[in-house]
Amino acid sequence: MPMYPSLACALAEALVDVLWFVEGCSDEQMDPDDAVKILEGVAHLLTQLSNDQRSEFIDLLGGMAAEETNPARREFLEGFPANMGLVEDAS
Numbered sequence: 893m894p895m896y897p898s899l900a901c902a903l904a905e906a907l908v909d910v911l912w913f914v915e916g917c918s919d920e921q922m923d924p925d926d927a928v929k930i931l932e933g934v935a936h937l938l939t940q941l942s943n944d945q946r947s948e949f950i951d952l953l954g955g956m957a958a959e960e961t962n963p964a965r966r967e968f969l970e971g972f973p974a975n976m977g978l979v980e981d982a983s
Contacts, residue, residue, distance in 0.1 A: 907934070957970045
């Protein structure tokens, strides 16, 4: 039986894992300019999603956050939609 119920779930998990890694890298592990380029590139791509795709992705992130046991990663997941420009930041 597959670990993920859909390709979208698997890709969302993979994307979050990569961005979580990039976000947590020290300057010695990754050039900060390269990290910013990666994060901005992904944010741009995500803003190109249709409204339905964006809603599906945000729902997937919400489910991932609800299941996350690491508080720091849960906070990253909860802030992901606003930080990546998928929703207006309510703060």
